[in-house]
Structure formats: structure tokens, C-alpha cells
Amino acid sequence: MATTEVPVWSVDPRTGKPREQVAVEATAADVDAAVRAAAQAAPSLADRDARSRLLRACADALEAARDELVEAADAETALGPARLGGELSRTTYQLREFADVVDEGAFLDVVIDHADPDAGPVPRPDLRRYKVPLGVVAVFAASNFPLAFSVPGGDTASALAAGCPVVVKAHPDHPATSELVAATLRGAAESVGLPAGVLGLVHGRQAGVDLVDHPLVSAAGFTGSIPGGRALFDAAAARPRPIPFHGELGSLNPVIVTEAAATERAEEIGTGLAGSFTLGVGQFCTKPGLVLAPEGDCGDRLLKALTGAASEAGGGVMLDSRMREAFVAGVRQRAALPGVEAPVEPGGADGHRVRPGFLTVPAAHLTEDSHELLLEECFGPVTVIARYRDTGEVSALLALLPGNLTATVHLGSAEAEGPGAAVLAELTPLAGRILVNGWPTGVAVAPAQHHGGPYPATTSTSTSVGATAVERWLRPVAYQGAPEALLPPELRDGNPLGLPRRVDGRLEPGMNRSQ
Structure with missing residues (x-):
């Protein structure tokens, strides 16, 4: 039996009238194709240099399309060119900030403890730990920030910085803006030699459910309502293999x-x-x-x-x-x-x-x-x-x-x-x-920022703004007794990548490759 396509319309909030049909809601097969394309693109993000180039290329591409993006977003949100121009600047700033994070490498949290037969009550083996990307990340775009918390927003930027490809579930309030931004980011990926599949885009409420349920999705980031976020959080926990769900749901402030x-x-x-x-x-x-x-x-x-x-x-x-x-x-x-x-x-x-x-x-x-x-x-x-x-x-x-x-x-x-x-x-x-003695509206993009809070503000203890947002999409791995030749470069003696590391309890500064 053929599936009826459900159109996705762009609507003018100033009049309530449809502007244009921009897409159709994704079927389960469409979601599967986007997730599999992202999973296939994951190896291309293994190299930190490639990730840094991608993030900077995305920022440059968004800046080049500034007038078109602001016009499209204003037509769908009524937020005004001045507000949206500032939001676009914030978006490109955080993309470049995450590129700096990738270049520095401290987010890998490299710790090396050499073997010591006299350490503690039992001998210590050679242990080396760092963090690796989780895999494909599902991002749920926000209604109130069509750029900074949507397709090119902090969840996407931090996931790409971690080495995780992204599939975004577009918000129905700005589908045309989402399509335009996604095309811009995919073009930026291809311009630096990466597959367009590092960023996918799907529309429709059921597509969001299918994303959280997909076995190749390893984590999700959400900004939206308490009922919607809680339903997806519960679904993420109920999977045969539960996944982290970082949701921002609501706040009285x-x-x-x-x-x-x-x-x-x-x-x-x-x-x-x-x-x-x-x-x-x-x-x-x-x-x-x-x-x-x-x-x-x-x-x-x-x-x-x-x-x-x-x-x-x-x-x-x-x-x-x-x-x-x-x-x-x-x-x-x-x-x-x-x-x-x-x-x-x-x-x-x-x-x-x-x-x-x-x-x-x-x-x-x-x-x-x-x-x-x-x-x-x-x-x-x-x-x-x-x-x-x-x-x-x-x-x-x-x-x-x-x-x-x-x-x-x-x-x-x-x-x-x-x-x-x-x-x-x-x-x-x-x-x-x-x-x-201040006001909470306005969340600075800075390393010390924390945008999160106890439930129901968020479903986790992580931040969705600032450099440490990258930690949501990583997991630690420790190697014990591995020969030097088998270790990843990040963990080898001599520090060939120039990373900040903690070796035998002493902090060693790295070499900032962005300078």
C-alpha cells in the first residue's frame, strides 16, 4: 500500500497564512536513509583537522548567505532582521569557537598513568585514557531560535566538534529556513572534502520519534516543551539499548x-x-x-x-x-x-x-x-x-x-x-x-557558561551552551597494557599531536594548532 506524502508548509506568523510548501514529512525509510548516511560519514570526522575545517567552513558559508538566511527566518518567525542578524552572528561565533576547541584538544581529556609496581596497595598497570565520539547524534531544533538552537546551533556544532555526524529534526515553525541552512552546511562539508551526509535533515513529528528509536542513533539533543521532551526522553530510555537524551524542557527562572x-x-x-x-x-x-x-x-x-x-x-x-x-x-x-x-x-x-x-x-x-x-x-x-x-x-x-x-x-x-x-x-x-544584579535573558557563549539546570529545566547535568557542551557527545575509553604501536596517537609517549595531557599526575600543556 502506497504511503501518502504529508506536505510541510512554511507559514507566515504575521498573517497565519501558508507561504509555500518546502518539503514533505519524512517516512521511516527517509529517517533510516538519513541516519545511515550519517553513520557512513562518521569515519570522515575522525580526523580533528577535518572537523576544525568543517566548523570554520560552516561559519563562513552561513556568513556568505547572511541576507538570504535572515530574510527566510524573519518570514517564518517574525523575530525581525536585527534580532536574527545578531542570532546569526552568535551562531557563526559558536561554530568557530568549537573549531578552536577542536584545535586545542583539551576536550579529549587525555590522562596517562605509566606502570608503577610501587604505586598504592597494588601495582599499577600502564593506563591511558581519552574520549571518543558516541556516534550519530539526533538534534531537535528549537522554535524560538531558528539559527542558534536549530539546524546550525549549539547542539549541531558541539556534536560535529566531538566527531559525531548529526541528523536534525527540523522545527515546524521554520522549515524553509531549516532547508536553506542544511543545504548551506552540506555544501560547506563538501567544500572541505567531507561527505554531505555528516548533516541530515528530516521533517515531521513521527520522524522525531523514529530518530530516537533508530538503532544507529547514539544520543539526542532537544530544546522544546516539557511534554514533548519528556516523551522523547522516556523513549530514549526505553530502547533496547538506551541512549543519552540531553533535553532542555522549561524554566520559570x-x-x-x-x-x-x-x-x-x-x-x-x-x-x-x-x-x-x-x-x-x-x-x-x-x-x-x-x-x-x-x-x-x-x-x-x-x-x-x-x-x-x-x-x-x-x-x-x-x-x-x-x-x-x-x-x-x-x-x-x-x-x-x-x-x-x-x-x-x-x-x-x-x-x-x-x-x-x-x-x-x-x-x-x-x-x-x-x-x-x-x-x-x-x-x-x-x-x-x-x-x-x-x-x-x-x-x-x-x-x-x-x-x-x-x-x-x-x-x-x-x-x-x-x-x-x-x-x-x-x-x-x-x-x-x-x-x-542582572537579568537572565541573554546567554553568553563562553567556556565558563552553563546553560542547564535540575529537572525539568533539563534532563541531564550538562550544558548546551559553551565549550563544555562537547562533552555530551563523548565517552571515555581506557587502554591497559597496550603496546605503543597499538595505541592511538593521542595516547602515545612523545605526544605527537601536541595535546594538553595529564601524565603521571602532572598537567602538560599542549600546542594550540589554531595559532
Whole structure:
């Protein structure tokens, strides 16, 4: 019986109308072909020089196609050329950063312990360990970042850096952009002598399920909703051979404003908060969704500044009609709860737009089961201000929160040590990144960055941003008593590849080949 092709349409979020058919949903056979092509391409990524050239070629190719890519992404996401141009720059930057990581080689974590019959209670054999790529990686593209967390994003870049070919499941909100980017990256691969199969692309919800189930897929990276991510996480664990599933699922990103901070700079904090929760029409995974602010005059000043700034913030178009409907319904449900007020009412606006706003509620209400909805993420330009009477209410509320990507505290100038340390100690178990006197929107691509957090923020302890994201796609292998001629070059005496290594407990610097 013939299989009916299911078309994949590019849709204009500003009008809700289809723009063009760009592909068809992948069948099980299509997924199998993409995964097998990736697996066949894996040996070509064994050489670190080839991986470095690939990553730099991908960055160069994306830059060369900048105008076309930004135009395509804006047509499908309504995020605007300025935002998308910056996102493309971020994307090419992280590709080149991972090329530097590959050149340096420290991510291989080479450790050599020579044989020592007198070491410890038992003789030590010759042991040499380093990390090798897992194999084909499935990447699930994000809706809110059509470049930096999608086909050419951090999951893809870090997997290629590790030596793992990638098959991307495109997000339905930007299929045309995904096709254009995938073609650009495959062309870049071929330009440096690598097979195009190092990066595959498939469309369709079932294709994502088939990817996680495929026996040649060795790991997966996901950015999206809690229900979708949890279903795929469970599927990855239920396989005959379970695989790592690194999912970023959802986050409330709580913010605490101490009374001292509000007294000193209420207006600055209120204005900064408005800028943060409305950024990108509130469609950032790090959007501050819950703010604990004090009652009293200082808290009133903060709310006044927030009201003014939020009222002046323009509305916008969300990524698709489904998200818009969920936002409008979510705001309506929250605003109807007892004790909740809306000084600036968020919700639907003219046409396909939404308007930003915020809700307020006494913090004590949030410890009641009837208000648990306020402790769940609402995707879009809204935040909840919980007014607390004392630090006991703050601690009681923090104890109810699930894992988050970020947690923020605004401190007064005299709280840098004792009181500040106590707040940080309360926030540290809740999140992967703790901010002081800042805003969580905006995740710098840097070696020290950690973009992750306790469940349900993520399903693992790894980061999806920064140089150490490469560790997700590697596993360690130790060789014991192997003759020199049988060892991989990374583990041979003399360090022929110039790698940073730890030999007999001493750290040896490597030679940076990118210089």
C-alpha cells in the first residue's frame, strides 16, 4: 500500500497564512536513509583537522548567505532582521569557537598513568585514557531560535566538534529556513572534502520519534516543551539499548529582589525587568517568569516603574498561532485566580499580535495548591510579581520551585557578603546559572557558561551552551597494557599531536594548532 506524502508548509506568523510548501514529512525509510548516511560519514570526522575545517567552513558559508538566511527566518518567525542578524552572528561565533576547541584538544581529556609496581596497595598497570565520539547524534531544533538552537546551533556544532555526524529534526515553525541552512552546511562539508551526509535533515513529528528509536542513533539533543521532551526522553530510555537524551524542557527562572535592593534602585530594577520579560515577545527560555518583590513603599516604587515600562513596551507576533493561543489562555487562567491582579494586562491584541503585561499576587498565596499554576512557565511576554512580607515567605516559596535554568537575586550594596551569601545558598540547588544584579535573558557563549539546570529545566547535568557542551557527545575509553604501536596517537609517549595531557599526575600543556 502506497504511503501518502504529508506536505510541510512554511507559514507566515504575521498573517497565519501558508507561504509555500518546502518539503514533505519524512517516512521511516527517509529517517533510516538519513541516519545511515550519517553513520557512513562518521569515519570522515575522525580526523580533528577535518572537523576544525568543517566548523570554520560552516561559519563562513552561513556568513556568505547572511541576507538570504535572515530574510527566510524573519518570514517564518517574525523575530525581525536585527534580532536574527545578531542570532546569526552568535551562531557563526559558536561554530568557530568549537573549531578552536577542536584545535586545542583539551576536550579529549587525555590522562596517562605509566606502570608503577610501587604505586598504592597494588601495582599499577600502564593506563591511558581519552574520549571518543558516541556516534550519530539526533538534534531537535528549537522554535524560538531558528539559527542558534536549530539546524546550525549549539547542539549541531558541539556534536560535529566531538566527531559525531548529526541528523536534525527540523522545527515546524521554520522549515524553509531549516532547508536553506542544511543545504548551506552540506555544501560547506563538501567544500572541505567531507561527505554531505555528516548533516541530515528530516521533517515531521513521527520522524522525531523514529530518530530516537533508530538503532544507529547514539544520543539526542532537544530544546522544546516539557511534554514533548519528556516523551522523547522516556523513549530514549526505553530502547533496547538506551541512549543519552540531553533535553532542555522549561524554566520559570525566579528572581528575588531584596528589600535593600528595592530601596536603593527600585526604578532601575522595574525598568530592567520589563526589558527582560518582554524581550523577543517573551519567547526566551531564560525569561524571568516569577519575581519575588517586597511589600511596602520600595516594592510599590518598583511596581510603578515596571508598570510604566511594560505599558510602553510594544506588542508583537509570537512564533505561531498555537503558541499565541496557549499564551492568551494561560494568562486568562492565571489572572482569574483569587488575589491575582493585572496592573498591565497581558493577552491578545489586534490581528496575530499579543500585548505584554504582568500579574501581581501576595507571595503567601503561592504556597496554596489552588495557585500552583503560577509556578509553571507561561511562554510569552508575561511575568508574575509575588509580593512578600518577610524572608520566611521567600524561603517557603523557593522550597516549592522545580529545577530552573537560571535564578537571579538583586541585592543592596550592603548585602554583598552575609545576607547575599545566604540567598545564593538558597538559589544554588534550584538552577544551573545564578545571577546577581542582572537579568537572565541573554546567554553568553563562553567556556565558563552553563546553560542547564535540575529537572525539568533539563534532563541531564550538562550544558548546551559553551565549550563544555562537547562533552555530551563523548565517552571515555581506557587502554591497559597496550603496546605503543597499538595505541592511538593521542595516547602515545612523545605526544605527537601536541595535546594538553595529564601524565603521571602532572598537567602538560599542549600546542594550540589554531595559532
